[in-house]
Amino acid sequence: MTAQYERGLVDTCVVIDLESIDPARLPREIAVSSLVLAELSQGVAMAKDPVVMLARAQRLADAEADFASIPFDREAARRYGTLAALLIRAGRDPRPRRTDLMIAATAAAQELPLYTRNPDEFKGLEHGVEVIAV
Template identity: 45%
Template sequence: MLDTSALILLPALRNPSVLPQRPLISAITLAELSVGPLVATNEEVRAARQAHLQQAEADFDPLPFDADAARAFGQVAASLRRSGRKASARAYDAMIAAVALANGLPLYTCNPHDFAGIDGLTIIAVPHPGAVEG
């Protein structure tokens, strides 16, 4: 499953072959994308964000945040707390991780550090423009 960072950077990825053949997203990613146009500071940015949201809506049938994801969220929040972080600080990321866990899917992200310390979550770092080579 792609997180929001991987979806946003999809057209610019260095090596899209690292992604699954049939990428999936969560409804939480659509929720996160839907905020963008509403908080844009100018019309050009708003239009670009709206187009990105509409493209995602057209291209994907998102996985829901359902009862299984809600239960998995407890695991995510507990993992984050044990690692000294709060789920509320990264609520979208925590909910996206919960959907991936509930569906037994790895999470493809351009920001693997955002998901570090979540027990049971398989994180696949996606190389992207601007990423520092290690």
């Protein structure tokens, strides 16, 4: 079991699956990147079923109310370049992973661990950001 951090950044899949994740596996204080809110907003816009749309809108509203939102800023942009270089060195193409990479860069810029349900998406970034699978 991973030690519980005081603060950490969670990615979109963690926000979506939050109710099914043991809170002991998450940081005490959860933050999200503004990019996570953007992805959740896109999910609302893409929903074709009104029931799904309402559920997604509620998830977005809850995330906005419950978690600190950290913007993708100048330092995160710099870290993005570093993380992209790490992926390239690991033989992976950063282009299809842009948003995930930007979320990871936000965590790295804030010196926060990144919590995810999809750790394979972040393979090759170990020297740039701490990734914690939940």
